[in-house]
Amino acid sequence: MVPKPENKLTAWYVNEPEKVLDAQRIKQIMGDGAEIYETSSYEDAIVTLECIRQRKKIRYEDRLHLSPHKEDYVSMIDMFRREHKHPDEEVRYFERGTGFLDVRDKSDRWLRVQVRAGHLLVLPPQIYHRFSPATQQEELVIHRLFEDVDAWTADFRDEEGDQ
Template structure:
């Protein structure tokens, strides 16, 4: 994983858009974004699956599936799916992704300054986005990613695009309250 501030320059969303300003893991943690590096193990024992199972048990993820986002796999729907994933949105559940193959970018909004932080993920990266955080996803120039999605309950993916309704959403408000509380505790320590 590599994180940095998005440069906001025009151009293909699949390009790096690297501002040259790195973002530390502690900055990501401060906005509720969690990351594990669990290298893919192709041995018969598949230790990466054991490690994913441990994280899933600890965080109470009960379900999972695997999806591939490729032009070949999605056919005519490819471009529309890529555009849909890249719309700024939030979810009322955590978004958990473990990259099995390929790579891509998750952009997350830093609070309170509203800057985009770009997180480049590749095989072996596990990312957890908290419910209520504004984010978006795109492939990188390789145009291919295979991910395991983990869910606390039944698999679902409901994107709520940013707007006045999502700004007032109770999950968004809970997320913002948790960020403010964590900052207050950190500043009083």
């Protein structure tokens, strides 16, 4: 899979935006189990998702559509913006839209990952993170894969941790 040049995943530390990191460095910072794919088409992403699904024995998937035209948009975005972690890996494919996935490194610093359509990420379990759309009018479609539950569960960190 060869990503389009404009689809390269990049990240930077929130307090050092001028130091842009590539996908390899991002995976190192996220730790063991982190995976990053920069797919070139929807079909390519579906094939990659199927490989991940089989390799990790994933039994449930949903497709989250976040739109400013939906009643629950603000409450959903507010929830995803809160710092949290999951007991299982987080597998996400960004089908549409652009946003920022902030991930805590081992020193508790925020790494900001810019995600857009075509990016597919696997975060290790128990890694604190938060998500924000790039703009308040951003429409997002995200595929979420779960090991064996059909519900999103999160352990939210206190409000001070969001800083």
